[in-house]
Amino acid sequence: MASKRFNALPGFGLTMGVTLFFLSAIVLLPFAGLVLRTLGLSWSEFWGLATTDRAMAAYRLTFGASLIAAVTNAIFGTLLAWVLVRYEFPGRRFIDAMVDFPFALPTAVAGLTLANLFSANGWLGRFLVPLGIEGAFTPLGVTLALTFVGLPFVVRTLQPVLEGLEREVEEVAATLGAGRLRTFASVIAPSLLPAILTGFAQAFARAIGEYGSVVFISSNKPFEGEIAPYLIMMRLEEFDYAGAIALAVVLLVFSFVLLIVINLLEQWASHFEH
Amino acid sequence: MSIELRNVTKQFGQVAAVSNVSFSVNEGELMALLGPSGGGKTTVLRMIAGLEVPTTGDIFIRGQRVNDLSVQERNIGFVFQNYALFKNMTVFKNIAFGLKIKKWKRADIKDRVHELLQLFGLEGLEKRYPHQLSGGQRQRVAIARALASKPSVLLLDEPFGAVDAKIRQELREWLVTLHHDLNVTTIFVTHDQEEALEVSNRIVIFSRGHLEQVGTPREVYETPANEFVARFIGVMNVLDAEVKGGVARVGELQFPAPGRRDGSKVRIGFRPYAVQISTDLTLYPYRAVLRHTFFLGIMLRLELELASGLILRSRMTKEEYAQLGLEDDREVSLQIRNFRILSSDTSALSPEQEVQHLMPPTIGEHI
Numbered sequence: 001m002a003s004k005r006f007n008a009l010p011g012f013g014l015t016m017g018v019t020l021f022f023l024s025a026i027v028l029l030p031f032a033g034l035v036l037r038t039l040g041l042s043w044s045e046f047w048g049l050a051t052t053d054r055a056m057a058a059y060r061l062t063f064g065a066s067l068i069a070a071v072t073n074a075i076f077g078t079l080l081a082w083v084l085v086r087y088e089f090p091g092r093r094f095i096d097a098m099v100d101f102p103f104a105l106p107t108a109v110a111g112l113t114l115a116n117l118f119s120a121n122g123w124l125g126r127f128l129v130p131l132g133i134e135g136a137f138t139p140l141g142v143t144l145a146l147t148f149v150g151l152p153f154v155v156r157t158l159q160p161v162l163e164g165l166e167r168e169v170e171e172v173a174a175t176l177g178a179g180r181l182r183t184f185a186s187v188i189a190p191s192l193l194p195a196i197l198t199g200f201a202q203a204f205a206r207a208i209g210e211y212g213s214v215v216f217i218s219s220n221k222p223f224e225g226e227i228a229p230y231l232i233m234m235r236l237e238e239f240d241y242a243g244a245i246a247l248a249v250v251l252l253v254f255s256f257v258l259l260i261v262i263n264l265l266e267q268w269a270s271h272f273e274h
Numbered sequence: 275m276s277i278e279l280r281n282v283t284k285q286f287g288q289v290a291a292v293s294n295v296s297f298s299v300n301e302g303e304l305m306a307l308l309g310p311s312g313g314g315k316t317t318v319l320r321m322i323a324g325l326e327v328p329t330t331g332d333i334f335i336r337g338q339r340v341n342d343l344s345v346q347e348r349n350i351g352f353v354f355q356n357y358a359l360f361k362n363m364t365v366f367k368n369i370a371f372g373l374k375i376k377k378w379k380r381a382d383i384k385d386r387v388h389e390l391l392q393l394f395g396l397e398g399l400e401k402r403y404p405h406q407l408s409g410g411q412r413q414r415v416a417i418a419r420a421l422a423s424k425p426s427v428l429l430l431d432e433p434f435g436a437v438d439a440k441i442r443q444e445l446r447e448w449l450v451t452l453h454h455d456l457n458v459t460t461i462f463v464t465h466d467q468e469e470a471l472e473v474s475n476r477i478v479i480f481s482r483g484h485l486e487q488v489g490t491p492r493e494v495y496e497t498p499a500n501e502f503v504a505r506f507i508g509v510m511n512v513l514d515a516e517v518k519g520g521v522a523r524v525g526e527l528q529f530p531a532p533g534r535r536d537g538s539k540v541r542i543g544f545r546p547y548a549v550q551i552s553t554d555l556t557l558y559p560y561r562a563v564l565r566h567t568f569f570l571g572i573m574l575r576l577e578l579e580l581a582s583g584l585i586l587r588s589r590m591t592k593e594e595y596a597q598l599g600l601e602d603d604r605e606v607s608l609q610i611r612n613f614r615i616l617s618s619d620t621s622a623l624s625p626e627q628e629v630q631h632l633m634p635p636t637i638g639e640h641i
Contacts, residue, residue, distance in 0.1 A: 176372035
């Protein structure tokens with residue numbers, strides 16, 4: 001074959017084959033199965049199942065709370081990463097390790113802990129509830145849980161980028177007359193934006209899929225405390241497979257669109273690197 | 275007087291990075307701060323810029339004391355070794371950055387940036403991002419950016435450190451031309467003596483935070499203030515010898531040292547030019563092998579190894595080199611025309627003491 005080229009590592013064909021098989025088996029096959037099941041439904045049946053009032057309320061809670069959680073994480077996660085990278089202080093390594101806590105902790109434990117903390121007689125709840133702030137069994141609680149599970153994503157994607165920032169760039173901006181705010185806004189922030197967006201997307205996607213911690217802190221009542229994954233669970237328990245699948249497809253499509261949008265945003269934000 | 279440092283000291287904790295340094299730079303001068311790494315030269319540059327604050331002492335820029343002036347207010351241009359370009363901005367925006375902050379009018383900014391692009395041979399690249407530029411182009415953007423708002427002084431930290439040897443020579447010549455054209459007071463830091471000698475009007479030599487000598491390349495070269503300078507500039511071979519029977523001996527080399535006590539230690543210094551070489555092995559008394567030849571423009575630096583393992587440095591022009599038909603690993607004979615006895619019984623002296631004890635003006639040249 002004329003096109004055969006020398007390659008340091010042999011076996012491209014084999015590795016590519018294995019990779020594609022693995023990807024298909026783990027990711028594509030379940031998706032295909034999901035989509036195939038919906039083909040058993042007519043479009044109007046599907047639409048009816050996917051857009052019941054109860055489902056709409058569940059989407060609102062899931063996407064709304066996830067968005068708020070992801071935005072909160074993008075802001076405070078950035079701040080946390082900045083402090084961890086830029087300053088030396090006692091306990092820095094400990095706090096750095098703590099950031100991974102939400103990764104390691106079983107989400108059910110997290111939900112249970114938060115629910116206890118914010119319930120009317122919990123440590124925080126006993127002070128907050130009289131003030132009208134009810135954390136447990138409310139949408140606020142859901143948002144809190146989602147913020148908790150999403151925090152590490154922003155911090156961990158941002159840390160290496162912050163460490164890679166050249167100090168000289170800030171100094172040179174100062175010699176050109178730029179104050180701190182100006183330097184941050186026009187030099188530092190644009191370099192961080194792609195990483196912040198990545199972290200935001202991951203935290204958002206994670207929050208949409210989160211189940212374990214939310215079911216413990218939410219009231220789980222239809223129309224007020226029911227997240228979409230929980231509603232899917234309910235449908236399954238009612239043996240309403242078609243209903244469950246319709247909901248699942250909506251989540252799937254939404255997550256997919258979200259991924260594409262965020263990828264485009266990242267590309268736009270890092271246009272100066274490609 | 276463009277810039278003056280008076281008794282400037284900078285402490286980092288217990289360590290004095292710069293101790294009691296005073297020197298001045300004239301308007302329009304191209305000054306080199308030279309010294310081995312850790313000598314304090316970069317700290318001096320950063321203090322002039324306002325990126326570090328002196329622990330004691332005063333810094334003046336154009337007669338104004340600037341100790342309490344922030345970096346932003348000093349109107350200096352600073353070029354970092356790694357260029358520190360804003361990677362999220364185009365070449366145009368990089369150069370325009372300082373002008374925007376100083377609230378220049380849009381049209382004026384455009385004119386100034388285009389003027390600089392032209393001056394620096396960067397036309398057509400204004401829409402590129404830093405990662406799309408070559409090393410040399412990045413450096414020129416960095417210098418253009420530093421010069422945009424017409425600073426009172428241009429400060430360059432190891433300007434040729436990050437480029438390879440080939441481009442280095444070009445960049446040096448380019449810097450000299452640029453300085454000649456713009457006539458802006460320029461201070462650059464380097465650890466390369468050749469670079470300092472070739473490029474600058476005057477040189478400040480530092481070692482371990484102390485100022486060793488200020489002078490023109492010629493002064494520094496011809497009358498080094500002390501042994502450190504002499505060695506660092508590379509203008510002197512210095513050998514430790516022991517006196518026996520009125521002759522100082524080191525390896526196979528012998529230097530007449532009349533009147534010196536037997537067993538006393540002396541240092542023998544001689545310039546590379548004093549080392550005469552011939553390919554006729556019987557012409558001169560000592561045998562050596564030419565180990566390396568360094569090409570430095572029209573001058574060559576040779577490293578010669580004697581049979582005893584001693585290394586001597588010599589210099590000659592390209593023509594002489596060609597006439598002699600020299601090449602690396604060639605065996606030669608050599609003699610040392612003249613030398614100095616730098617000191618006697620110095621084995622216990624620290625470098626600072628050496629500065630005072632070594633090379634008093636009364637030491638004559640022995641033929």
